Amino acid sequence: MPRTVKKAAPKKTPAKRARKRLPVLTLAEWTRRALDDIAAIRRRRATYRIDMSYWHEPNPHVTAAGKSHAACVVCFAGAVLAAETDMSTGCDVTPGNLCNMYPNAPSLPREQVSGLENLMHVLNSLRTGNIRAAVSWAAQCSLVGYKSRLRCQKLQARDGTLGFHALTPVLVPSWCGDHDDDCTYAQWRNGMRRVVARLEELRI
Numbered sequence: 001m002p003r004t005v006k007k008a009a010p011k012k013t014p015a016k017r018a019r020k021r022l023p024v025l026t027l028a029e030w031t032r033r034a035l036d037d038i039a040a041i042r043r044r045r046a047t048y049r050i051d052m053s054y055w056h057e058p059n060p061h062v063t064a065a066g067k068s069h070a071a072c073v074v075c076f077a078g079a080v081l082a083a084e085t086d087m088s089t090g091c092d093v094t095p096g097n098l099c100n101m102y103p104n105a106p107s108l109p110r111e112q113v114s115g116l117e118n119l120m121h122v123l124n125s126l127r128t129g130n131i132r133a134a135v136s137w138a139a140q141c142s143l144v145g146y147k148s149r150l151r152c153q154k155l156q157a158r159d160g161t162l163g164f165h166a167l168t169p170v171l172v173p174s175w176c177g178d179h180d181d182d183c184t185y186a187q188w189r190n191g192m193r194r195v196v197a198r199l200e201e202l203r204i
Contacts, residue, residue, distance in 0.1 A: 022084055022112050026148040027122065027138050028199035034123050035192055037083035038076055042178070042185075047089060048082060049073045051177035052127070055120070056081050057092040075177075076127040077120035085116075095120045115142035126195055129170035131202075132159065138204065148204045155202065166202060170195045 025033065041048045049059055049070040056078035059070050072089035074082050081087055085108050095117040108116070118141035125133035138144045139152040158164050172195060175188030 020085070021109055022116065022143055024143055024145050026145050026199070027126075027134065027152070027204045028196050030119065030122070030144070031126055031192065031196050031199060034076060034080045035189065035196075038079040041074060041079040041082050045070060045178075047071050048079070049178050050079065051075065051179070052175070053177075054078065055094045056087065058090055075124065077123040080123060081116070081120065112143065119143045127172070127192070128174075129172035129191065129195055131169060131195070131198060132167040135167060135204065144204075151202070151204045155204070170198050 023033075038050065042050055047070055049072070051073045052075045054060075054073045054075060056072065056074045059073045072082065077095075078093070081093065082089075087093065087108075098117045098120075099113055118137050121137040122134045122141060122144070125131075125137060135152045135155055139149055139156055141149065144152070155166060159167050170191070172191030173184070173187040175184050
């Protein structure tokens with residue numbers, strides 16, 4: 001009988017990683033989402049450390065024995081970057097160099113990178129209650145919904161007119177990161193809830 005030759009199984013090609021599109025939200029919705037993100041990142045202490053002095057970079061804090069507390073240190077905006085994208089913990093990221101870091105977050109759609117840069121500035125402003133600066137950045141942020149952006153532009157146009165106080169800062173207690181205690185963190189979160197309430201009042 002003739003020998004039957006088994007055909008080799010076709011090689012499986014690796015599936016392409018799906019592009020993860022970031023949502024387009026209002027300013028209030030992004031702030032609430034960012035608060036959830038930083039709470040989640042804060043629980044991942046073996047990987048991340050919160051420090052408002054850094055955007056997203058390898059952890060410069062080391063113990064006396066020379067061992068790092070965590071792989072990556074992030075701020076409020078950096079926590080969103082860590083939670084919402086697949087950015088490597090070894091990346092030294094600022095809004096200005098995010099485009100150069102793109103290969104380290106391959107699932108992020110390239111057309112959303114500039115919007116993410118603006119969003120990082122928005123969140124960095126909001127963490128201290130600076131509504132005016134946040135509105136300025138949000139007015140040109142593609143990750144903020146069209147109606148919300150348009151409203152920000154209108155608020156900017158009215159800013160400085162007599163009797164217009166909508167963009168005055170919201171008092172937010174200072175929280176520098178994980179080296180502060182849990183009570184300070186709780187006070188900061190309460191202040192951020194006031195920020196969300198103000199954004200909702202402004203319909204942005």
